Amino acid sequence: MKQEFKIISSLIEKNSKILDVGCGNGELMKYILENISNNIRGLEISKKNVQSCIEKGLTVIEGNAELDLGQFPDKSFNYVILSQTLQAFLSPEKVLYELLRVGRKAIVTIPNFGHWKVRVDLLFKGTMPVTENLPNEWYNTPNLHMCTIKDFVTFCNKRGLKLSKSISLSGKKVSYIEEKNLNYKNLSSELGIFEIEKLNESNNS
């Protein structure tokens, strides 16, 4: 888990303004606050998690990312982070566009449904996969829209979203995802970490 935080943090420039969407109990925010930038705040739906964030001295707004991102003006953050939450939204597509409206860059991490363990579960056991990154059963999972790294890359390419950085995490192993190794990384990665920009706007700036 810490490994993911380190990779996300390494993508962020010092002292930039950051919004962590679905910030949970604030572990990632705390890490960034202590190491990268103190200009960070979170949006979190669970009251219990909001309390945990306040206990840690973090700035957090209780709210629902699918409803409450609208109140932030365009480009009001340098980075908007969405860590392992995209698949839980009713409309991930809309949320992704909102992230890119509110932030100059979005950092999105996704648990990879294409990982070999997931495929083995489905192929040999014939059951929905339960892994470290996907710990829930089919009947109680918050994940409505699981996707693979390949799905996500394809989606971004189709929509003209620029993946300025694509990183694979497997255990503690960190590597880059490229066009030529996409099929392999889609099999070996547990987590995909992407830095995303809107293509037309990154050209202008």
Place this chain on the structure above:
Amino acid sequence: MNKIDSLKKYIVKDILKLDCGKEISNFPIAYETYGELNEKKDNSILIFHALTGDQFPCGKNPITNKEGWWSYALGPNKAIDTNKFFVISTNVIGGCMGSFGPSSIDPSTNKPYGSNFPVITINDMVNAQNFLLDYLKIKKLFAVIGGSMGGMQVLQFVSNFPNKAEVAIPIACTASHSAQNIALNELGRQAIMADREWDKGRYLENDKLPSKGLAVARMAAHITYLSKKGLQEKFGRKLQERDALKFGFEADFQIESYLRYQGSVFVDRFDANSYLYITRAMDYFDLTKQFKGNLSDAFKRSKTKFFIISFTSDWLYPTLENREIVIALNAIGADVGFIEVTSDKGHDSFLLDVPDFLNAVKNFLNNSYRNIHETRI
């Protein structure tokens, strides 16, 4: 000399121009302080009271002999820790606990002002309190905090004095008093004014007291401070010291008896004219309109860190209205946190023992103080 005269007061010599156009000077602000101002003078907190509060949030109120109105939240080692912070608490102008109000004596007539007291606003209240800060030589506050009408004062204070407070905690309030709230206040005022003893506001000089009207006003208002669920759980249809209905209009139900009691004890401690004036000030509060429809403009000169708190069962100042303040602050990239605390205790939650609320305030204050004054990142 009556007891009220002996309360701690500062006489404001400066001229305060009120929103109604009148000017006042040489007027008293009654206040109390708790805890000690530290050497760096960076630990002071100004707290604002709600409609019927006063300058005694904790400890025993010397006039009413009751426990202070915010005794759950404020005191040594409490959410607002007086071992750590220097807390300043005033009675608002218009009030009846020693500050300039309708029961004050008008020197030109030697009688209480009564209905001749000028209509005051939330803006006037915070401007008056700022004179006290000058007198206490507090240039910078660590925090301003208050619930309900106290929260409105927090918003107005930050708007008027953008960089005077480092953090601001408006609780269970609104930036613009709603039609429903104006209506409920009007109900209370009409109850007072319908009492013959009110005597067009001159009851004090004529030795009368509109206690029936004021009690009804309080009963109606008290209902709005609770939630339906809270009332149902506490009282349900339980009967008051009887086994069966009496087929009359005595207090058959416990809730009736409770409300009557709340009304009767209120008239002993609160002035009916103050009730009229202060509810009017709340009704006139519309910070959004003051900034031509854009609430964000009220805060754009400020670097104050905000933490806004609402309660799930508060239907008087619902989460939606508190959220509007959050939205306005987010629109200008201000530093703002927000939590809606789960509680069945209605609007009154901020005055009661609601641990999630008290913990949030405590953690926010202590962490913010540490971040601003004790560490540098």
